[in-house]
Amino acid sequence: MWKDWLRPFVRALPQWSPVAIPSPQQVVAASLRSDDGKSRDVTAAHTVASLKPLTIATGFDAGQRAVLEYRDNATGTLLGVLRLVRTDSVVTGGTPVAFYRIAAGEHHCLGWPRRSWNAWLQNRAMRRSPHPSLMDFDAVQQLMIAYLCPRPVVLVSVAAPGHSNIFPMDLIGPLEQGGLFSLALRSTNVSVPVMRTVRQVALSGMPATMKAIVYKLAEHHRQPLHDWAALPFPARPSQTFGIPAVAAALRVRELTIVDSREIGSHVFFLCRVVSEQDLAEGPQLHHTAGFHQAFRRRQGMPLADA
Numbered sequence: 001m002w003k004d005w006l007r008p009f010v011r012a013l014p015q016w017s018p019v020a021i022p023s024p025q026q027v028v029a030a031s032l033r034s035d036d037g038k039s040r041d042v043t044a045a046h047t048v049a050s051l052k053p054l055t056i057a058t059g060f061d062a063g064q065r066a067v068l069e070y071r072d073n074a075t076g077t078l079l080g081v082l083r084l085v086r087t088d089s090v091v092t093g094g095t096p097v098a099f100y101r102i103a104a105g106e107h108h109c110l111g112w113p114r115r116s117w118n119a120w121l122q123n124r125a126m127r128r129s130p131h132p133s134l135m136d137f138d139a140v141q142q143l144m145i146a147y148l149c150p151r152p153v154v155l156v157s158v159a160a161p162g163h164s165n166i167f168p169m170d171l172i173g174p175l176e177q178g179g180l181f182s183l184a185l186r187s188t189n190v191s192v193p194v195m196r197t198v199r200q201v202a203l204s205g206m207p208a209t210m211k212a213i214v215y216k217l218a219e220h221h222r223q224p225l226h227d228w229a230a231l232p233f234p235a236r237p238s239q240t241f242g243i244p245a246v247a248a249a250l251r252v253r254e255l256t257i258v259d260s261r262e263i264g265s266h267v268f269f270l271c272r273v274v275s276e277q278d279l280a281e282g283p284q285l286h287h288t289a290g291f292h293q294a295f296r297r298r299q300g301m302p303l304a305d306a
């Protein structure tokens with residue numbers, strides 16, 4: 001029993017917790033405050049555009065400097081804050097998209113000194129890991145703050161003559177209500193050139209029960225899929241494009257890619273939603289920050305583990 005008591009002091013919290021919640025998530029609200037003090041709900045209108053440099057994209061231009069605040073929806077508790085500096089802004093099909101670098105960030109999910117101690121333990125684990133991290137320590141902590149809004153996990157299907165693939169993504173999201181949707185994909189992903197050419201993808205919202213299969217498909221970020229029939233689940237053609245999607249998906253969205261740009265380590269795809277089919281009810285696999293789940297556990301309201 002003394003080991004349970006000691007654990008938080010010797011072992012880092014996981015950076016990410018896989019959780020099972022309905023989509024769109026209603027657990028945490030995000031608001032973007034501009035220089036002039038105006039605030040706007042961006043819960044369903046901001047996303048991560050690149051990991052290095054860590055970049056946030058929003059469907060709302062809040063000016064040169066802005067503050068992104070994450071609050072618990074039920075209690076209003078401020079969970080975390082990211083301070084942003086705008087680097088670029090574009091207009092795509094009449095919709096403004098602004099890109100922000102993160103100047104600083106803090107979270108309130110752990111009290112002091114556990115917050116600093118946990119970050120130190122997490123940094124030490126990264127230093128010792130045989131897989132070097134793409135990001136520096138501060139950026140990883142800031143990314144975890146961005147994951148206070150639990151991010152849904154989908155499988156992205158790509159189908160073109162001579163190239164098929166299906167791989168998991170969570171750096172995705174709507175950027176506005178009108179149907180602009182983005183994907184941030186590492187430029188090393190084997191399907192990037194094909195996606196830039198065919199400009200069509202299908203996204204399958206994955207039930208939390210399929211977590212193990214979803215994680216296994218991460219290998220397809222590096223290698224294409226040779227045979228749809230070899231997948232460990234049935235696929236069925238998407239509504240308009242006929243791209244194989246997951247038959248057991250909760251929802252299938254089809255996207256047309258309208259723009260793609262390189263932002264450091266990632267290619268940022270801006271897309272329009274062409275169709276959206278709700279197929280089943282049930283909790284979807286999401287990722288949130290480990291310190292967020294620890295906070296909720298302490299409050300006696302943990303999200304269901306996936």
Ligand SMILES: Cc1cc2nc3c(=O)[nH]c(=O)nc-3n(C[C@H](O)[C@H](O)[C@H](O)COP(=O)(O)O)c2cc1C
Pocket residue numbers: 153168169170171172184185186188189214215218219221222
């Ligand atoms: C659930 C899940 C979600 C992922 N989401 C993304 C994503 O949104 N964008 C991305 O580029 N990679 C994503 N990945 C891929 C991995 O982070 C990683 O890039 C991939 O496994 C290849 O790693 P490597 O290039 O370091 O070998 C995801 C992987 C998993 C398991």
